[in-house]
Amino acid sequence: MKKSDILWQANYRYNFDRDLYVNEMAKKAFSLEFVDDHPEEELRQHILENTDAKEWTFYFNFPPSDSVKRELEKDLESVRR
């Protein structure tokens, strides 16, 4: 199965402005680069990973700085509303 299908089935939707696969309920976001560079099995594990969904979890090759994280959270939260 293609990685994009795995993410779609797990309710991740592609955000074209940010190039992220986002699941608003799980509050998780995968960067396009991360998805490209990691095997399907690892993606599946991260999808199943238990986070409390209170704060956003970003799966990036290079973790975003705190300030970028705040900006991204602001963006993703405004989409949720």
Added chain:
Amino acid sequence: MPERTIEDRLREEYFDLLPEIRRVVWQLEAEIRFLTLPILHRLQAHEQLVVKSRVKDCESALKTIARDADKKKEDRRSEGRKFDPERSSEYSVLTLPDLAGVRVLVFPNSRLIEVDTALRARLENWESKPVKDDDGEVLAPKYHGYCEGASSKIRGEYQIVPMLLGLFWEVEHSAMYKFRAVANSKEMRGRRADVQKALASFEAGIESFIRSKS
């Protein structure tokens, strides 16, 4: 009053510079048309040379800056495509080398080399940064530099592209414009490489057919 964002500041910078960007693109296009005129006059019936120019639009410029902000330092794209407020002063549209761009589409490839040589003779100080495929093969010569008299701030870019490949890039760009990153994913890069190889082989085939008949 809403807070002024980095995007707002960059848009203002872009529109302040726009008249200058236009001057660069006009001058570069005029120079390239002039320099390639002798080649144009010698073209045979089946040969083609087309000069096109464009000013990079504002939102596309902003997207490129957000995407490539980390590229210079760390040779990677900025995941999440978000400007970092703590690095606000680092962002400028002047970092883009392709605000003013000219593309010369040429068929056949022997003419491409001729055009490249003619332009190099005049624009010899321009920095060469050819377009390459994922295997490092050069697809098209590309150069950046300043147009004397037009601007000392805005760099121009010109590239000389095999015609079929250039037309494919145009179609691809308009079809995939909004999905640029998806178009650059590994899967799509593989498909693009297949198309590029097929077009190059088709073009070489026509060229050799014409040569054998003339």
